Amino acid sequence: MNRLRIGFVSVTRPAFKGDTAAAVRRSLAALEALADELDFEPVAVAAPVADAAAAERAAAELGGLELDYLLVQLTTFATGDIVAPLLHAVPHVGAWALPERAGGRGPAGPLPLNSLCGLNMTLSMLGHAAVAKDQPVKWFYGEADDAAFRARLAVTVAALRGLLALERARVVAIGGTAPGFYGLDETPALAGVQLVRRELSELFERVAAVSDAEAAARARRWAETERYDVPFEQLRRAARIDLALTGMAAQAEASALAVRCWPELPEACGAMPCAAMGNVSARELPAACEGDVMGALSMLALQGISGESAILMDLSDVDPADDSVLVWHCGNAPVAWAAPAEEGGRRPGSRLTVHFNRDGMGVVRDMRLRPGTVSGFRLLRSGRAAVIVAGELARPEKAGFDGVRGWLSGVRWGHEPVGAAGLVANLLDRRLPHHLAFGRGALVEPLFELCAHIGAEVVPPLPRRPYLRS
Secondary structure (H helix, E strand, O other): OOOEEEEEEEEOOOOOOOOHHHHHHHHHHHHHHHHHHHOEEEEEOOOOEOOHHHHHHHHHHHHOOOOOEEEEEEOOOOOHHHHHHHHOOOOOEEEEEOOOOHHHOOOOOOOOOOHHHHHHHHHHOOOOOOOOOOOOEEEEEOOOOOHHHHHHHHHHHHHHHHHHHHHOOEEEEEOOOOOOOHHHOOOOOOOOOEEEEEOHHHHHHHHHHOOHHHHHHHHHHHHHHOEEOOOHHHHHHHHHHHHHHHHHHHHHOOOEEEEOOOOHHHHHHOOOOHHHHHHHHHOOOOEEHHHOHHHHHHHHHHHHHHOOOOEEEEEEEEEOOOOEEEEEEOOOOOHHHEOEOOOOOOOEOEEEEEOOOOOOOEEEEEEEEOOEEEEEEEEEHHHOEEEEEEEEEEOOOOOOOOOEEEEEEEEEEOOEEOHHHHHHHHHHHOOOOOOEEEEEOOOHHHHHHHHHHHOOEEOOOOOOOOOOOO
């Protein structure tokens, strides 16, 4: 993953008597430290901006630096004619104010910077024609080594990784959606996203073209790392699918796949693609089953934010006894999501086996999901809306149906606790698609910020009611 390039420019009006040079030095030094911690590259414009002409020059310089984000520090108060060129220098911008009480000084004597007021004024002008931007501007306040500033910037850095993953996305949709899965049949309308359609016949040709030796070698490596109870020949067939999908993705320069994984593929290839698709997803190439293009993009966004593979799941059962919901799919998750094997050892707690409703046909991954905090995400209405949920995967020893499975508890819709039944009721009352993507970690805040960047409405939770909703 390429490091984010975050720019810095200071607006410093000479009329204010604070030690602006020291303030800028402190800010840059602290940003350097944060850059190492949050893994981004800081890029500073050397000269402070003092007037409108300097702002135009700085904006031209910034526009040529290939920045992913720009922090405009209002080191002192500034008017709109100075700030506007900087806000338009790059698409994604934050406006930053400093506290007046640097070094513990109290509020006495001349106002040193008037920085906070400048931030307030800058944000108030964003609706004016002379300043307006297509993209929202995020505010920052405080010294760069303050905990609150660091937390706020960490959210932005994570959200930017998800945003760039979407803005550079190239999704290869193979075969369209599964038959009758009308709720998944959406075409993305997000800036930068490219959708490339391929026929299943191309995949079948690629599967057939994989050499026996290459398929056997991939299957042997697979068998060395996971338990399996299917014939080795089925592992070899599934390995062909893995290699064929990887080859199609590489040729198309894909960043994600959406695959019509049934009913044609098992009959044509003699194997289920589920575990193979999990392997593909594990290699930073999200592979969404049942032709779910928006699911693939949701997985890609989560992967960008978390830096780990994402999974695409159904909701399959509710247990009122402990207020948990079973997230499940037939066997398509990366092995990294598996809970540890009960017997210990070097192999994960997964098993390569047959599909739950395809007698004798593999290969799917049977495993319990590793405990921990997870965040759910689903892009809706071609990307104009989204659902954000969160919870804890716990008690991997709790029984669940064969396949990839885990019980989600402490369920929140956005920031609001809704419980397992509330999650299901919201999905049903809002008639939402049956797939939710999940990523590792507490990702709710970056997901909200990502939605602000792409202009997606975050769907709020509904209170549970016993009546029909129109």
